[in-house]
Amino acid sequence: MIDINYIRENPNIVKKAVKDRGYDIDIEKLLKIDKDYxxxxxxxxxxxxxxxxxxxxxxxLKKQGKSAASEIKKAKQLPxxxxxxxxxxxxxxxxxxxxxxxxxxxxxxxxxxxxDEEANKEVKKWGKLPNFKFKPKAHWELGKDLDIIDIxxxxxxxxxxxxxxxxxxxxxxxxxxxxxxxxxxxxxxxxICPPIVVNKEALFGTAQLPxxxxxLYKTTEGQYLIPTAEVPLTxxxxxxxxxxxxxxxxxxxYTPCFRTEAGRHGSETRGIFxxxxxxxxxxVKLCHPDHSEKELEDMRQRAEKLLEMLNIPYRTLIxxxxxxxxxxxxxYDIEVYSPYQKKYLETSSCSNxxxxxxxxxxxxxxxxxxxxxxxxxxxxxxxxxxLMISLLECNQLKDGSIKIPKVLQPYMGGLKKIxxxx
RNA sequence: GCCAGCAUGCCAGAAUCCGGUUAAAUGGGGUCGCCUCGAAAGCGACUGAGUUUCGGCUCAUGCAGGUUCAAAUCCUGCUGCUGGCGCCA
Numbered sequence: 001m002i003d004i005n006y007i008r009e010n011p012n013i014v015k016k017a018v019k020d021r022g023y024d025i026d027i028e029k030l031l032k033i034d035k036d037y038x039x040x041x042x043x044x045x046x047x048x049x050x051x052x053x054x055x056x057x058x059x060x061l062k063k064q065g066k067s068a069a070s071e072i073k074k075a076k077q078l079p080x081x082x083x084x085x086x087x088x089x090x091x092x093x094x095x096x097x098x099x100x101x102x103x104x105x106x107x108x109x110x111x112x113x114x115x116d117e118e119a120n121k122e123v124k125k126w127g128k129l130p131n132f133k134f135k136p137k138a139h140w141e142l143g144k145d146l147d148i149i150d151i152x153x154x155x156x157x158x159x160x161x162x163x164x165x166x167x168x169x170x171x172x173x174x175x176x177x178x179x180x181x182x183x184x185x186x187x188x189x190x191x192i193c194p195p196i197v198v199n200k201e202a203l204f205g206t207a208q209l210p211x212x213x214x215x216l217y218k219t220t221e222g223q224y225l226i227p228t229a230e231v232p233l234t235x236x237x238x239x240x241x242x243x244x245x246x247x248x249x250x251x252x253x254y255t256p257c258f259r260t261e262a263g264r265h266g267s268e269t270r271g272i273f274x275x276x277x278x279x280x281x282x283x284v285k286l287c288h289p290d291h292s293e294k295e296l297e298d299m300r301q302r303a304e305k306l307l308e309m310l311n312i313p314y315r316t317l318i319x320x321x322x323x324x325x326x327x328x329x330x331x332y333d334i335e336v337y338s339p340y341q342k343k344y345l346e347t348s349s350c351s352n353x354x355x356x357x358x359x360x361x362x363x364x365x366x367x368x369x370x371x372x373x374x375x376x377x378x379x380x381x382x383x384x385x386x387l388m389i390s391l392l393e394c395n396q397l398k399d400g401s402i403k404i405p406k407v408l409q410p411y412m413g414g415l416k417k418i419x420x421x422x
Numbered sequence: 423g424c425c426a427g428c429a430u431g432c433c434a435g436a437a438u439c440c441g442g443u444u445a446a447a448u449g450g451g452g453u454c455g456c457c458u459c460g461a462a463a464g465c466g467a468c469u470g471a472g473u474u475u476c477g478g479c480u481c482a483u484g485c486a487g488g489u490u491c492a493a494a495u496c497c498u499g500c501u502g503c504u505g506g507c508g509c510c511a
Contacts, residue, residue: 045473045480052480055492059442068491075491241471371471 001100001359004034017106020113020321030099037092044085051078102211105356108330112320119320120333126304127313130339134398138340139389140271143169145400146418149272149388161261161276163385168418172391172404173279173384175411177254180281180381183306184252189283192253194232197223202235205361207327214262225258229282230378237286238361241371248287248295252381255280272385273345279384285377286363289355292375296352299379300332303348306382310405312390313337315344327353332379336390347386350379 007014008031015027054075061068107113112121130136143149148169154162165173185191203209203224208216208231217225226232233251242249257280272278283302287295300316307314319331328351335344355373358364364371395403400420404412 041480048481049479051491056443058491062442072491078491 001356002103002106003355003359004096004100007031007103008034014103014106017321018103020107021104021324022115022322023102023104025099025103030096033092033096033099037089037096040085040089040092044082044089047078047082047085051075051082054078101360104324104326105329105353107321107324108352111318111324111330114320115322116320117323120317120323121320122315122317123332124304124316126308126315127311127337129313129337130394132339132396132398136339136393136396137400138271139338139392142392142396142400142402143272146402146420148172148418151271158276161274163272163275163278165388168412168415169388171412172408172418173388175408176382176384176387176391177279177281178411179408180306181252181254183309184250184281184283184302184381187302189250189252192229192233192236192251194226194229194253194255196226196232196255196258198226198231198235199223202231202238205235205238206231206357207360211326215260217258217260226255227259228257228280228378228380229253229255230284233282233284234286234357234376234378235361237363237374240363242286242363242365242374244288244365244367247365247374248285248291251284251286253282255282272389275385278386281381281384283350283377283379283381286374287377288365289372289375292352292354292377295375295377296330296332296350299377299381300334300350303334303350303379303381307334307336307347309407310387310391312387312394314347325349325351327351327356329354329356334382336387337394338389339393345386345389347390348380348382350377352377 002014007027011027011031018025018027054071058068058071058075061071112119114120137145140149140151143151146169148166150164150166153164153166157164181191197219200209200222203216208227216227219225232255233253236251237249256277258277259275261274261276283299285292285295285299304314304316314334314336317333317335319328319333324331331349331351333346334348334350336347337343338345353376355375357376358373363374363376365374391405392402395405397403397417402418404416404418409416
């Protein structure tokens with residue numbers, strides 16, 4: 001949610017931002033409703049003020065043993081008026097709320113304007129692309145040949161869009177997760193093991209609801225499976241007022257993530273790229289508004305550093321206004337290289353949401369000038385299956401075995417290779 | 423899952439039975455100031471939210487409703503916590 005005061009004062013900036021982001025929202029209508037709402041609210045408060053005054057007068061008269069009949073008669077007319085006004089205020093507030101919650105975050109000035117991923121801006125490229133003397137296999141071939149990824153089994157168990165990691169494949173994924181978590185916690189991040197079933201309030205806070213409900217799995221109890229650990233981590237301090245010295249808060253968690261991927265079929269469905277369930281280590285920062293810009297750079301560098309330690313070629317993009325997520329003001333996507341597909345695949349998305357989520361969650365911190373909204377950031381650090389794709393494909397040898405990156409070897413019991421003849 | 427009890431500030435806890443002045447007595451904690459070489463103690467101020475023309479006004483006793491001129495207080499539903507029983511990795 002963006003600040004209604006800001007919309008009031010800068011309607012043209014907001015209109016342009018909304019358009020750049022590919023949304024069609026009637027800002028003038030919102031402002032009209034907002035004006036009506038505030039006028040009506042003031043009138044309602046005046047009525048309530050009168051009611052309070054008369055009630056007190058009645059009490060005083062009764063205490064003095066005098067008759068309050070005429071005052072009570074006057075007072076009796078008020079509840080009906082108040083109720084009517086209240087209904088109107090509630091209606092306007094709801095209308096305002098519905099438009100407000102449909103407005104995406106305002107893009108940062110460094111975000112390229114464009115309608116889709118074509119407009120994304122590459123800001124960094126790292127690593128040497130592997131130059132194989134043989135035809136590199138796809139990750140699904142490697143996975144099958146080495147018996148470490150079993151797609152047929154996952155189809156049998158769950159349908160398409162899932163995976164079974166098996167034997168050293170399962171161990172390798174666990175190695176990645178532990179490596180990521182250890183990297184973050186050694187730098188002082190707080191590791192969290194959160195629920196992966198959450199309520200609608202949490203999903204409203206991080207802005208998956210109400211707009212994107214179709215992307216979520218819903219339980220019969222009315223709760224939802226998390227699409228990312230961003231949801232529980234960011235919502236840890238929903239409806240709280242924090243002390244300034246408690247900021248920043250750095251949270252990390254490993255969780256499975258669940259996405260219906262409604263309407264996405266056809267391309268990119270082969271292998272373990274687009275999935276209904278996948279494992280991810282997430283980073284979430286809650287920080288002082290003055291620091292979020294710097295914190296985003298730091299978060300992005302953490303994700304990049306992980307890839308460098310694994311020696312996986314990547315590139316970093318700033319997403320365009322049309323490609324960015326709803327809650328983000330600025331997003332870096334980090335993409336890892338697939339030698340088989342000869343292209344980069346997204347594996348991390350690091351976003352600064354400013355106070356957009358904090359407003360929805362009502363998470364503030366105390367300052368001398370009153371309570372202010374915090375800023376929230378989230379980023380993958382990192383998503384496991386997509387990293388497995390690049391890890392397997394980049395580290396394959398001619399005989400079909402896989403070199404294990406040095407930093408993962410301690411997590412694999414010292415193993416240096418996953419061998420084909422095994 | 424069943425039964426019972428409970429839900430007020432940063433914490434503990436009054437007011438609730440029997441509706442009424444201004445919600446928060448009292449204690450603790452915290453912040454700031456005075457005092458001090460410094461600390462402790464002592465003394466003083468501040469310590470729910472929103473809004474404000476800085477006079478105020480509105481909201482706020484778990485949440486949502488109802489009754490009433492008026493609800494922390496009475497009624498209904500829900501949620502959460504605690505205890506007991508049942509089930510259980």
